[in-house]
Amino acid sequence: MTMTLSHSHPVLIDGSRLIAEACVRAGADAYVGYPITPASLIFFHASRRFPIALPAPDEITALQWMAGLSAAGYLPVSATSFPGFALMVESINMAYMMELPMLVILVQRLGPATGTATAGAQGDLLLLNGLISGGYPLPVFCISDLEDCWLLPPIALQTAVDLRMPVVLLTSKEMVMTQESFDLARLSEIAPVHRTVYDNPGPYCTYDPGDGLVPPFLPVGNDRHQIRLNASTHDRCGIIQHTSDEAMANTRRLQAKVEARAPVLYHLDEQEGAQTLVVTWDITSGAAREAVMTLRSQGVPVSLLIARTLLPLPTVYLETIDRYPRVVIAEENHQAQLAHLLFGRRIPPHVRTVTAIGRMIRPDEIAREVVR
Amino acid sequence: MSRFLVKPELPYCKGCGHHLIVRNTVKALEALGASPLDVVLVTDIGCHGIVDGNFATHTVHGLHGRSVALAAGIAMGLPPEKKVIVYIGDGGATIGLQHILEAARMNADLTVVVHNNMLYGMTGGQPSGLTPTGFRTVLTPQGYSLPHHNLPRLVLDAGAPFAARVVGLGDFSDVLRQALAVQGFALVEVLEICVSYGVKMNPDLRLKELAQEAGYEPGIWESPARPAFRPSRRETASLLDMPAVPQKYSSPLEGRMALILAGSAGEGVQQAAELLAQAAIAAGLHVTKKGSYPVTVGVGFSTAEMVLSRDPIFYHGVPQPDAVVVTSADGLANQRERIRRMTGGVLWLDASLPVPETSAEVRVADFRGRAGARNAALYALLTVLRETGVVPPEAFLETVRESPIGRQVDLSEW
Structure with missing residues (x-):
């Protein structure tokens, strides 16, 4: 179906379906899923829609596969809820440090711990605020209605690409599992995210931002330049460091790029x-x-x-x-x-x-x- | 110096077996005729992992124990001519055993080189899942009491086409070359003794003797080749190719009606509510529907909460329902408290159920007797519509008729 529809097209729909469709139209090409209530409906829709959909055996594996796919040039997405998200935290920190674009959709449910899987909540905001060790900011966007289920995934994905980092799209059980009457004609066209790769013949350092704050991306395994990705403290070429000036400048840049370029919506x-x-x-x-x-x-x-x-x-x-x-x-x-x-x-x-x-x-x- | 290295001096302790693993890896890659940018070296946390800076290949330095999963993701995204190698220690292999088994089961296209120096070296010499029985560590000075994992056997059982174990002395590059030539998952366990912690705590042990005593049998084991796991992109259809619900009816509803349908799992409660939602749209209403049921979805209650409204619905909670429709004892038990709190509205109750405490108007009907347990929810909603007219009953009947369930139910009897 091509948006925009000129005539009213009422349907009964859930937010999960819109989110999955919006992600694919925006250019996300790999979904790595793991069954967890109340995010499983997104997993279901994504498994039918994404060009590549992979069922992971556990939450840590899911994030690691996403990081690997992202390093190879894919734009991966997963959806989870707190119990799974908790297990993903170290790997999200890894992707943050490696500067790998990806989208994690966090569907909030009632906690603490396993809590009530089928009860909604808005209880994970403070968790997200301190998610990255050292207090570095992670872009978090939040869906407020069905139209946001359509509008925000592309923005979140573009942010992930533009800033070379994981981005969290926050939502909750009642948003993604409730079926609502909705006119599909209200949906606007989604343009694929704009993505570039480093194509200069000269030397390439994985984390050299040049005059900007975000280093140009080049997938691992390419035939032109060596890529060095590193989850440990590193210099601009990705070589592990203790606390050298260059490495600390690189680490400070991780905050600066978010504060300068994360969209305010x-x-x-x-x-x-x-x-x-x-x-x-x-x-x-x-x-x-x-x-x-x-x-x-x-x-x-x-x-x-x-x-x-x-x-x-x-x-x-x-x-x-x-x-x-x-x-x-x-x-x-x-x-x-x-x-x-x-x-x-x-x-x-x-x-x-x-x-x-x-x-x-x-x-x-x-x-x-x-x-x- | 090999074209695979940018610095020949390796960052390891003098006498550490890791030196030999790097030299043999480089020799194996050269024997295969690979070029550095055809190789992605993924390193785990541990002494082995600080070698990235020496390699001229692509390098990825990840988390403790997770490198095999990370490498599997990379391998999924690369063409088969690229070689993905994982360097991991016995500690990392212990932490990430699930990742190793999963990669073997999938036949992810990568070669895992386990640096088994019998303990966690970087963190001070603690025992790992590969520490052999009797081996002394800083935490087990009397000797480690548990048996070690047999990694080659584990990965073979999980489906790996190639597994090997070598004593990390001399030239074992040909084993690595064979592993790297595999299209799919290969694991090579290289036995070492950590020169800083292992030798200090076990000064009399020699590597070959240790391997023999511990049952660390060297060898190469192979299973029949099978395709490496490499997902391919597929064409998919839009999720929004949904037929529009045509507005062919009209509803007299002016404001909002909150309705709860409560019954038993397996009795079509959610399906009935969804069909009512479709009918409400056909009648020009806005509608929301949400389901609630226990985690064991096949037994116990099944409840649907619905809001039908003339105006757009922003808030779809149902704190005080206008109508509660109960078709089974499970549904009544689930909604009894809410029914008790009702100060108005109508409770439609199956005739088989006791009338609960409530201030709502109670209407009793024989839903189950008339339509059977499987269709009691559908029939109950039809009853509500006939009595209230909030959605024209014919809109609901048409929706049911055009759904898959329409072929299973004789609606002429209703």
């Missing part, structure tokens, strides 16, 4: 005269939208900020929040994790949080906090 719907800003992300975005619509229909002006880039945390969120005398942050976890990312442990008195575990936050809970 959000939805800001401001209403004139609003004294309260509702801030939310992921599945709670739906409840927040309904709350805002209800409040406005009752004559209560209110603004809404839906965060799509979660990490590195965009400063525009704080700048927007600073303009409002009251802020309500709604998220389905016990700690108010986004609020803690924004303010640390000292959440200002004008910022109220709405949280829940084991169930979705209701629109009336958000609305009640806005008018309190």
